[in-house]
Amino acid sequence: VTHQASPCEFDLLTTVEQGGCSAKLPAQLLESLVQGLPKRDDPRLIVGTDTHDDAAVWKISDDEALIFTTDFFPPMCSSPYEFGEIAAANALSDVYAMGGTPRLALNLVMFPSSKIDVGVLREILAGGAAKTAEAGAVLAGGHTIDDAPPKFGLAVIGFVHPERVTSNARARVGDKIILTKPLGTGVILAAQKLGLASPALLREALDSMKTLNRLASEIMTRQGVLSATDITGFGCLGHALRMAEASGVTLEIHARALPVFEGVDALLAEGCVPGAAFRNLSFVEKDVSFDPALPWERRMLLCDAQTSGGLFFCVAPDRAQETLRLLREAGITGACEVGVVRPPSATKVAVTFS
Amino acid sequence: MKITIVDGRGELCPKPLIMTRNALREAGDNAAIDVLLDNDTARCNVERFLADHKIAFSTREEGAVFRVLIRASGVQASVGAPPQVVARPLKAASRGGEEYIVSFRTNRMGEGPEELGAILVQALVNTLGDADVPPQKVVMYNSGVLLAADNSPALAGLKALEAKGVEILVCGTCVNYFSLKDKLGVGKISNMLDILTALSSGSRVVVP
Numbered sequence: 031v032t033h034q035a036s037p038c039e040f041d042l043l044t045t046v047e048q049g050g051c052s053a054k055l056p057a058q059l060l061e062s063l064v065q066g067l068p069k070r071d072d073p074r075l076i077v078g079t080d081t082h083d084d085a086a087v088w089k090i091s092d093d094e095a096l097i098f099t100t101d102f103f104p105p106m107c108s109s110p111y112e113f114g115e116i117a118a119a120n121a122l123s124d125v126y127a128m129g130g131t132p133r134l135a136l137n138l139v140m141f142p143s144s145k146i147d148v149g150v151l152r153e154i155l156a157g158g159a160a161k162t163a164e165a166g167a168v169l170a171g172g173h174t175i176d177d178a179p180p181k182f183g184l185a186v187i188g189f190v191h192p193e194r195v196t197s198n199a200r201a202r203v204g205d206k207i208i209l210t211k212p213l214g215t216g217v218i219l220a221a222q223k224l225g226l227a228s229p230a231l232l233r234e235a236l237d238s239m240k241t242l243n244r245l246a247s248e249i250m251t252r253q254g255v256l257s258a259t260d261i262t263g264f265g266c267l268g269h270a271l272r273m274a275e276a277s278g279v280t281l282e283i284h285a286r287a288l289p290v291f292e293g294v295d296a297l298l299a300e301g302c303v304p305g306a307a308f309r310n311l312s313f314v315e316k317d318v319s320f321d322p323a324l325p326w327e328r329r330m331l332l333c334d335a336q337t338s339g340g341l342f343f344c345v346a347p348d349r350a351q352e353t354l355r356l357l358r359e360a361g362i363t364g365a366c367e368v369g370v371v372r373p374p375s376a377t378k379v380a381v382t383f384s
Numbered sequence: 385m386k387i388t389i390v391d392g393r394g395e396l397c398p399k400p401l402i403m404t405r406n407a408l409r410e411a412g413d414n415a416a417i418d419v420l421l422d423n424d425t426a427r428c429n430v431e432r433f434l435a436d437h438k439i440a441f442s443t444r445e446e447g448a449v450f451r452v453l454i455r456a457s458g459v460q461a462s463v464g465a466p467p468q469v470v471a472r473p474l475k476a477a478s479r480g481g482e483e484y485i486v487s488f489r490t491n492r493m494g495e496g497p498e499e500l501g502a503i504l505v506q507a508l509v510n511t512l513g514d515a516d517v518p519p520q521k522v523v524m525y526n527s528g529v530l531l532a533a534d535n536s537p538a539l540a541g542l543k544a545l546e547a548k549g550v551e552i553l554v555c556g557t558c559v560n561y562f563s564l565k566d567k568l569g570v571g572k573i574s575n576m577l578d579i580l581t582a583l584s585s586g587s588r589v590v591v592p
Contacts (some may be wrong), residue, residue: 047396220398301405301433305397308429312497326436 102183114157137172211340
């Protein structure tokens with residue numbers, strides 16, 4: 031099939047079956063694949079693969095560490111420019127989740143240049159470049175492969191003070207948990223393909239996915255946060271579980287308090303549950319306890335794969351209210367307190383609904 | 385009973401689940417729905433949805449197509465409210481007086497999470513016990529024989545089936561392999577000839 035439409039009219043969604051972070055390999059499979067790889071420890075690698083963190087962190091000196099990360103995926107929206115923005119925001123987010131500042135980025139591009147007008151790729155790259163510039167980072171090249179369907183993302187380098195790295199492993203008992211973006215982008219993107227998402231709802235989700243986690247990250251680091259992650263393909267529970275495991279604690283998630291795009295509950299009730307949510311559920315369920323009163327739809331929302339989701343971090347209890355106020359004043363209106371860190375127990379994540 | 389056919393063939397997730405959910409809603413109190421699916425992901429997800437909502441079902445493989453048979457009552461899949469669903473007997477097997485054999489090749493139902501498979505197989509055994517027409521025979525081989533062990537969660541359901549006169553054939557080689565000889569709670573130890581005879585008898589074979 032040759033796509034003839036001009037770049038502005040071309041619908042990227044026609045090229046893929048599943049886009050964004052839904053296209054990730056299942057977590058179980060990934061773990062079994064990397065298990066056998068040889069590991070080389072280096073004292074300078076202060077965050078490696080053990081804690082399933084968002085990025086690797088390499089200590090350069092006593093007051094500087096380098097954050098290194100990459101993310102790319104197939105399109106999840108129709109507009110090439112917006113796809114570029116979202117893919118870049120998603121890749122940059124890993125640096126923000128580690129408490130750092132992105133400085134340098136490279137494009138990662140796969141594009142079927144004989145089948146789709148290369149003007150479409152130009153739009154994708156322009157969107158990515160704009161988002162990278164907004165983050166204050168420098169785009170310094172990249173790598174392209176002729177391949178279908180299109181995929182785009184970045185490799186990013188950022189910097190952070192070695193003692194202020196917000197890894198998965200530093201959640202402290204008593205900390206309050208804050209989530210900075212509403213959940214439900216996976217549900218909305220699935221609904222979009224079936225014509226079930228209203229234009230307003232879709233717009234809200236696209237705008238949220240395009241939003242950099244920059245301000246949220248700056249606020250959390252100023253508030254002394256030590257443990258953070260971003261919610262992406264493994265869903266809220268998948269990422270919460272990895273934090274609980276890395277920190278040796280139990281995370282209690284208050285399912286009534288979750289920020290969620292308005293309209294997502296109704297879509298879930300219609301049965302609009304993406305396959306990735308089922309995959310994530312089967313990955314987490316042996317380590318998660320669910321309140322018997324928890325509606326099925328809420329459980330699936332907690333497993334919904336997010337694309338360019340919000341930061342999920344643990345803040346000292348006496349600073350939680352102030353942090354929320356600062357986030358909302360900065361325009362991060364979706365931010366909510368969604369749980370608390372408990373001492374380790376039989377279940378690593380406990381979902382309450384009271 | 386009127387059976388609604390939901391044709392989810394050729395559809396990708398979450399479309400088949402949406403179609404199933406709509407059909408359940410429209411069917412109201414006495415849902416009798418056959419869902420046709422042609423990919424395993426859709427099958428797993430629809431089955432998971434039904435199991436989570438305690439809606440009774442069974443699945444038949446018909447060549448490359450999965451037929452998920454839902455025979456439920458009182459389906460209320462409303463948002464927020466916990467599902468109030470009462471499992472009802474499987475009636476599909478009564479159509480046309482067709483006889484059937486259930487063959488447990490593993491101690492679980494379907495492919496996917498082990499825990500889910502164990503829940504499903506237990507539900508299936510209980511549902512079989514309530515069926516208008518019980519199976520002619522049940523055969524168990526490979527890890528399927530674990531279901532007949534005295535600590536099996538499906539033991540009570542299997543005993544009820546046996547009490548109704550359903551013959552339960554348990555592969556002897558497999559019993560020895562798993563060292564279950566003194567721990568068998570139900571069924572009779574059988575050999576390859578009997579098992580092959582049962583499977584090739586011309587009755588339909590249901591493989592959970």
